[in-house]
Amino acid sequence: xxxxxxxxxxxxxxxxxxxxxxxxxxxxxxxxxxxxxxxxxxxxxxxxxxxxxxxxxxxxxxxxxxxxxxxxxxxxxxxxxxxxxxxxxxxxxxxxxxxxxxxxxxxxxxxxxxxxxxxxxxxxxxxxxxxxxxxxxxxxxxxxxxxxxxxxxxxxxxxxxxxxxxxxxxxxxxxxxxxxxxxxxxx
Numbered sequence: 001x002x003x004x005x006x007x008x009x010x011x012x013x014x015x016x017x018x019x020x021x022x023x024x025x026x027x028x029x030x031x032x033x034x035x036x037x038x039x040x041x042x043x044x045x046x047x048x049x050x051x052x053x054x055x056x057x058x059x060x061x062x063x064x065x066x067x068x069x070x071x072x073x074x075x076x077x078x079x080x081x082x083x084x085x086x087x088x089x090x091x092x093x094x095x096x097x098x099x100x101x102x103x104x105x106x107x108x109x110x111x112x113x114x115x116x117x118x119x120x121x122x123x124x125x126x127x128x129x130x131x132x133x134x135x136x137x138x139x140x141x142x143x144x145x146x147x148x149x150x151x152x153x154x155x156x157x158x159x160x161x162x163x164x165x166x167x168x169x170x171x172x173x174x175x176x177x178x179x180x181x182x183x184x185x186x187x
Contacts, residue, residue, distance in 0.1 A: 058070070111135070145160045
């Protein structure tokens with residue numbers, strides 16, 4: 001696995017998320033992990049993302065081995081965290097008033113995969129993802145934020161910018177172009 005891509009979205013984040021996963025190449029050797037603030041509600045997000053992408057998307061399950069070229073979605077009411085080569089799910093305390101939340105995923109990815117991680121924060125309320133992006137950068141990974149002026153709800157990108165000084169603040173289209181590079185080796 002060359003890269004680990006972690007993406008956070010909430011209110012207004014579905015359309016940019018679909019645009020980004022549509023840009024992932026069919027032979028993408030990265031593993032992609034997505035957290036959307038769905039709470040304890042039924043979700044068809046993996047199906048929607050599969051319609052948009054050349055890659056298969058599914059809800060993560062506990063203790064699932066990570067495979068490159070797959071989109072893993074945090075299931076309703078469960079945090080998704082990464083261990084070396086595996087996904088773990090838990091119903092730990094809500095983070096930023098939500099479960100699933102991005103920060104647990106982002107922080108665990110940074111600690112396990114270091115400079116191979118690309119973290120992306122899209123449209124949404126509150127500040128979820130900001131601390132996770134900070135930790136990703138601290139471990140040598142890249143931090144990318146959707147331009148707040150483009151986001152339906154700019155709070156998540158704005159908090160990430162104020163907290164972390166991300167490597168790039170891009171439109172969804174520019175982030176999608178970055179995802180086309182997911183197969184290039186880290187370094």
